[in-house]
Structures are given as C-alpha cells and as structure tokens.
Amino acid sequence: MITQADFHPARWLRGSHVQTILPNLLRPRHSIPLRRERLELPDGDFLDLDWAPTMDGPLVILFHGLEGSSRSPYAAGLMRRLHDQGFQALTLHFRGCSGEPNRLPRSYFAGDTGDMAWVVEQLTQRFPERPVAGIGVSLGGNALLKWLGETGDTNPLSAAVAISVPFDLDKAARRMERGLSRLYQGYLVGRLRRSTQAKCRRMPLPIDCTALPQLRTFRQFDDAVTARLHGFRDVDDYYGQCSCRQYLHGIRTPTLILHAIDDPFMSPEVIPTEPELSSTVHLELAHHGGHVGFVEGWGRYWLERRVPHWLQQSLTMSV
Incomplete structure (x- = not known):
C-alpha cells in the first residue's frame, strides 16, 4: 500500500x-x-x-x-x-x-x-x-x-x-552524478576512498590501490572497489543483485x-x-x-x- x-x-x-x-x-x-x-x-x-x-x-x-x-x-x-x-x-x-x-x-x-x-x-x-x-x-x-x-x-x-x-542502486548512482547531488557524491566517495587507502596500507587487497585517487563517482568506486572486494563481476552485477526493489x-x-x-x-x-x-x-x-x-x-x-x-x-x- x-x-x-x-x-x-x-x-x-x-x-x-x-x-x-x-x-x-x-x-x-x-x-x-x-x-x-x-x-x-x-x-x-x-x-x-x-x-x-x-x-x-x-x-x-x-x-x-x-x-x-x-x-x-x-x-x-x-x-x-x-x-x-x-x-x-x-x-x-x-x-x-x-x-x-x-x-x-x-x-x-x-x-x-x-x-x-x-x-x-x-x-x-x-x-x-x-x-x-x-x-x-x-x-x-x-x-x-x-x-x-x-x-x-x-x-x-x-x-x-x-x-x-x-x-x-544504478539509477540512484546515476542521479548522484547530476546537479548539486554531485556535492554529496564527492563528500561520500571521498570518505570511501580515504578508508580504502587506509586499508591498503594495512593489508593486501585484490584491487588497484594506486587508482583510488581517480575514483570520483559511486559507479567508479563500486566498480573498482566494492564489487571486487565482495565477489561481484563488476558494478552492474553488484547493483543488479543488490538493489532491494x-x-x-x-x-x-x-x-x-x-x-x-x-x-x-x-x-x-x-x-x-x-x-x-x-x-x-x-x-x-x-x-x-x-x-x-x-x-x-x-x-x-x-x-x-x-x-x-x-x-x-x-x-x-x-x-
């Protein structure tokens, strides 16, 4: 309802x-x-x-x-x-x-x-x-x-x-790339990058840690980091399996x-x-x-x- x-x-x-x-x-x-x-x-x-x-x-x-x-x-x-x-x-x-x-x-x-x-x-x-x-x-x-x-x-x-x-998740991530919503994206992706960089310094990860500074959007971060750390093929596979709708x-x-x-x-x-x-x-x-x-x-x-x-x-x- x-x-x-x-x-x-x-x-x-x-x-x-x-x-x-x-x-x-x-x-x-x-x-x-x-x-x-x-x-x-x-x-x-x-x-x-x-x-x-x-x-x-x-x-x-x-x-x-x-x-x-x-x-x-x-x-x-x-x-x-x-x-x-x-x-x-x-x-x-x-x-x-x-x-x-x-x-x-x-x-x-x-x-x-x-x-x-x-x-x-x-x-x-x-x-x-x-x-x-x-x-x-x-x-x-x-x-x-x-x-x-x-x-x-x-x-x-x-x-x-x-x-x-x-x-x-895919539609939400694409919305965050438009207008003033990019400010929220920049803040949150920045926090995710920093926490991942800190993890890279503590242990080996199955990602390219040198590429983290270039990740600016949720889709980029989730493709390069989230999907790889948690067993998904890529960002589309991650979003497709995990969207609750x-x-x-x-x-x-x-x-x-x-x-x-x-x-x-x-x-x-x-x-x-x-x-x-x-x-x-x-x-x-x-x-x-x-x-x-x-x-x-x-x-x-x-x-x-x-x-x-x-x-x-x-x-x-x-x-």
Whole structure:
C-alpha cells in the first residue's frame, strides 16, 4: 500500500537540500550514553554494537547508512527517542564503521545481509521472549528490505522500518552524478576512498590501490572497489543483485517505508509502484523531506515521532 505521509515541514524548510543538510549541521546533540559490545564473527572479523541504556521493551536494531554510525545525527536522535518510548535500542555498525578498522580484506555493501542475519540470530537466542524489530536507513535500509524479501516467512523480525532507501542502486548512482547531488557524491566517495587507502596500507587487497585517487563517482568506486572486494563481476552485477526493489514483493514482515519524493540522492523513478509491494509493506511518500531529513521545524524531527509510534503499534499487535 502506498499513502501520503503526514509530514509537513515549515515553509522555510521545504527545499530538498535544506532538509538534507540542516539536520547534519545544526541538529542539537541530545545523545544518550551508549554501551559498546563486540561480537566476534565466525570468519575472524568482528561487529560492534552500541546499546542504549537497558529497557524492558522490544529490541530495535538500527542499521545505519553509508559511512554512518551510532554517532550520526539521525541515529543518535532515533536511539534517544526509542529509549524514551521504552524500547531497547541498539545500533549495529557495519564492518569498519565503528571507529576501528575491520580485520579482513572486505568491507560492507548495499546488499550485505549476512551480517545482519547473524546478529539478529544471536539476539533472538539471547532474548527469546522479546520481539525484535529493525530500522534501516539509506544503504542500511536497502540491505534490510533485501533481506526481508529474500527470507519471506522465515525472517525472524517482528517489524521493520526503512528510511530514504535507494531501491534501484544504478539509477540512484546515476542521479548522484547530476546537479548539486554531485556535492554529496564527492563528500561520500571521498570518505570511501580515504578508508580504502587506509586499508591498503594495512593489508593486501585484490584491487588497484594506486587508482583510488581517480575514483570520483559511486559507479567508479563500486566498480573498482566494492564489487571486487565482495565477489561481484563488476558494478552492474553488484547493483543488479543488490538493489532491494526486486525483493519487495517477497516481504512478509510488517514493514513501513518512509520516503521523500524530492530526495536528492535519487530520482522519483526509483520509487516502487504499488504492484511491486507485498501486502505487508506500507510505503509512505512525502513531497518534501530530502534524504533522511524530514525536519518539521526547529528541533522537531518527524522520523523521531513517526517511527516509534508505528513500531509501538506493530509490535503490540505481534505479541
């Protein structure tokens, strides 16, 4: 089902770039103390979890976006609000995103569902009496929706939320090569280059490390680095296999997708149509909101209101 979101920004906040940039530059930091836990993976690598203070409610796992972490403004805001609402919130850091480089000659990518599945399995074994929900943001949202669609009825999550998801990775990457979106691309690809250069200095990688300075676009970086590190033939093979849009029809978990039509990280053509969604997926579209923005006014963030409210309703019904 596709409906119109009840997000209404202040008149001076309707621009897509204002919505995207403002929360990252001016958002007040009302973060809560976090406890870090390291999980050792079967392949010899590790994942870091950041836990909000202990609560007795359902577990809600946040899967961050590209180069994000629990310190990202959207993550800190959601974690705080979820904690205030009685949820046991935690952030799963993808490999290499917790502030410490991961050990193996690989990283994370938009279709990396294996690590999230392994972590959820560990948590459901540890807390068998609690429902578990997932929130995926941008790249993390793409991976979450892909995993939900791949696993269908066997997925262990009781509910899921996906925010500002690229849906079609190729179309999203090509959109980032146009207009002001190139500024976001330059910033993010620059961070990816630097982290990869640091990894090149620590261990041998199956890529041409000398070519990293010439990689300026997502497609170039994903072709030369992401695809090669993670077993894909090339960038088209990576995008083709990992775009979540093709998996949406297989989702059986109650799932809310929140998306802005003016998201500068992608064009409206990436947004799925209603026939592509399963009956358990509810897509709420807003005319404004930018990329993971949704700022209603000064200090008021719609995501922090909408996400906990929907989870409260969904998880109560699932118990």
